[in-house]
Amino acid sequence: MSVLDLAPISSGSTAAQALRNTVDLAQRAEAAGYHRYWLAEHHLTTGVAGVSPALLIQLVAAATERIRVGAGAVQLGHRTPLSVVEEFGLLDALHPGRIDLGLGRSGFRKPGASAPAPGPATATPPAEPRYTPEGLLIPAPYDLSRLIGSPLLARYTELVQFPGAELPDYRDQVEQILALVRGDHLTSGGLEAHAVPGEGADLQVWILGSSAGASARAAGALGLPFAANYHVSPAAVLEAVDAYREAFKPSTVLDRPHVLVSADVVVAEDDDTARRLATPYALWVHSIRSGRGAIPFPTPEEAAAHVWTEEQRALVDDRVRTQFTGSPQTVVERLQVLQRATGADELLVTTITHDHQDRMRSFDLLADAWHTSRPTRGVTADGL
Template sequence: MHTEQPDHQPSTFHNGVRLSILDLAPIIAGGTPADSFRNSLDLAQHAEQWGYHRYWLAEHHNMPGIASSATSLVISHVAAGTKTIRVGSGGIMLPNHAPLVIAEQFGTLESLYPGRIDLGLGRAPGSDQPAARALRRGAASDGQDFPERLAELRAYFNPAMGSGTSLVRAVPGEGMNIPIWLLGSSGFSAQLAGQLGLPFAFASHFAPDYLLPALDLYRSNFQPSEHLSEPYVMVGLNAVAADTEREAHFLATSQQQQFLNLIRGRTGPLNPPVEDMEQLWDSREKSIIQDMLRYTVVGTKETVRTRLEKIIQETGANELIAAAQVYDHEARLRSYKLVAEAMDLKKG
């Protein structure tokens, strides 16, 4: 895949699978967005040393527990404080934006941090309906116009892909080779990514049901392109590691509480872990959350390694991208370090 800087050495597992980070920039109970941004940069700097391949941030709105709503700005913050790790969006929700604005923003990022920027795109709003209406100022979109928006965006980077009659140019942006990824949790983006010869990332860290069918759809529809000669799949998962099984499962309850609040229709900051989730959820809620979090790996380094190897075998993933909603920053750092050790990451 033509995405690497010449001097950037990819980090790979023993079988060539890369490992990356999806940072939801959590705002913890009692914390602030400023704390979140400091922690994100600190994590990215450590991840660079531990051998992680890329560091992505996600666009969410109207969520008091996630600080990365102005995603391009946070990407710049992280890229400015790192040297080699790729930094990008996982993803930008294209229906929320004029394609020209995204082309200019990522053209600016690529100009500032050449060869290190990824543009991952989704067609969901990344928010609730009131926030979506506020972002779009009343414009209705169910994502069906995503292919047209994507084509417009790509034409700003490469005018030869457009009609040749556009009077609008993306400056900066035009002529830049910024890797574009399609993100999804269903077959729509999987099929489109395959047809366009683009890399595909599946959001199995919260929507695992359609993972394997979507990967089959992507691979069966894949057409080689100037960007990619063969399919390239990234699989999202949650990973929480600690020195003991008990501690890892304790830390993972912060994420479980977050999903519990989500299905109850209330959002908030990331809460501290608890000793017993049985006191918080009922059997129906527990079943729903466990199903949503099927691609969650929790345990010691050895447990994590075994589970990751199974996921790689099951999916044929070229890359895994791990999210970790851990309340304590030092515990989060420790978790990602253990996951890197479990994957036996090496530079080059």
């Protein structure tokens, strides 16, 4: 069990306070026995302060002692392999053996860019919601077309990429990163390239993906661990992990597939309190999916005052229905269903509430309940 932190900004608060909250939560997560603490990367939003995973990793790693700290994930669509390896090489030099390098595609291609080569045929997510035999909800797929055509995406593309820049092949980028870390990277002209720091760094490299596409296939083909995104793209989680396992080839890193699955969670002493604390989640997700970008996380009272249309509710239905909210026992039972349905080796939990103390309490309650439900493992130096 690990933590994903977006460094959320609550309504009425500031980015500076969100960063202080991140350090506070990381120290609490380490004390509770969580295994990893991952920082996300988001841009052009007023409600998230996590714009630079490398800087946040340094902030968290310097304030903790044992917990693994990493990126969930670095967006490769506007980064070069060398810049990534050098940054994370610096982090490893400062905090050896504790750094995870999570790699993501950053999602969107520029208009007119060539599409990636099609992979092997995979099952299409169902058009209607269904439950797996284990009882996990697989909702209908979310239609990205509205978000893709939003002004926010146009601004994003304009500001994070140089004019005329071409989006490199994702697997090529990952292979270059691995080669730079190994120290056997050759340029297109056959010249050696050495990243110092970075070369020989003791990094755990992960691939993060939301579908059965290029990310899942690259993770499998390269024999790397794969993080599947149930908390953002729940409709495609089973196809993503299946595609990864089908493509998997043993490597010097792994001899068998290794899957982490994310979940959005709010835990409180009882189900009713948890549901109240989670009330703003729908409004927050709507701000993202309507193309505005994540707003500062509202209070339950602010969220309750919002008048919803049927169209708005439909836009967030899959995310709201797949959020894990409730008492510790309720949430642990549902997370165990997620683990069984996906065959996950690890779970990655993200929690956002308006009040920072409620958020920390949620992680504390979950850690205690998860530990109690798994007495053969418990809390060790390696985490929950």
